[in-house]
Amino acid sequence: MTPILYSFRRCPYAMRARLAITLSQTRVELREIILRDKPAAMLAASPKGTVPVLVIGDEVIEESLDIMKWALADHPLGALSDKDAELIALNDGPFKSALDRTKYATRFPGTDPNAEREKGCAFIATLEARLSGPWLGGDTASLVDYAILPFIRQFANTDATWFAEQPYPRVQKWLGDFLASPLFQSIMNKYERWDELSPSEPVYFPSNP
Known part of the structure; x- marks a missing residue:
């Protein structure tokens, strides 16, 4: 079946x-x-x-x-180290919370979307430091990249002009390469x-x- x-x-x-x-x-x-x-x-x-x-x-x-x-x-892409698992937990927890409160601030009365965006940037800075190569693990993509990239895309899309001006060149390239890839294009049919x-x-x- x-x-x-x-x-x-x-x-x-x-x-x-x-x-x-x-x-x-x-x-x-x-x-x-x-x-x-x-x-x-x-x-x-x-x-x-x-x-x-x-x-x-x-x-x-x-x-x-x-x-x-x-x-x-x-x-081979399915291997997930403890460090990778911790990064995904940060993505799915504090970063996703900040993303939601940035993108959908009206759903959260009393929320300051700019303050939430700054919280999201703290996670982006963590990724920037981790990206020593084209992928989070170095030269090869893995589950951790594909688990996190869709959320970085959504965060960047809250204000694409603003995001492009931020001091995260490695994250911006990582995201840009992903968005331009045949893999991403194929899943967005x-x-x-x-x-x-x-x-x-x-x-x-x-x-x-």
């Missing part, structure tokens, strides 16, 4: 899953959803109602990092919304055979 991936194109967590699945060339049925109108089938599998969700028979994987680890379990009420031919990802 082909695994089913519920995804939303612009969600950085869902980007993680699509990146890992593409890198491993694991074939899944892609079900592109709209977050404001979540399909009953997805909610039945994962009541928390966030993407990505991977359904493999009776097994459900609800966390994006776990989907990455599943897809890359037998892939647009797909029609999956409609459980009007079934059509399955959409397979990375691509239809």
Whole structure:
């Protein structure tokens, strides 16, 4: 049975899953959803109602990092050191909190988006110091790069002009190279919304055979 991936194109967590699945060339049925109108089938599998969700028979994987680890379990890129895990935890915790409060300040009454952006910059500075080569691990990309890059993209997009003027040349190049890569372009293809009420031919990802 082909695994089913519920995804939303612009969600950085869902980007993680699509990146890992593409890198491993694991074939899944892609079900592109709209977050404001979540399909009953997805909610039945994962009541928390966030993407990505991977359904493999009776097994459900609800966390994006776990989907990455599943897809890359037998892939050289799947290795994750303690240092990498700590960096991802910083990304998913304090940095994501600052990102949300920068990008969606009106959702958090009393929040100062400029102060939150400065908190986000502290993490960017950590990445800048870590980038001794083209990737966080040096010459070769790994899971940690692809777990973090979608969120850096979102942070940079809150004000692209401002971000380009900041003193983070290594991060800017790292992000720019990623955004220009065929890998990123391939995971950002647009797909029609999956409609459980009007079934059509399955959409397979990375691509239809």
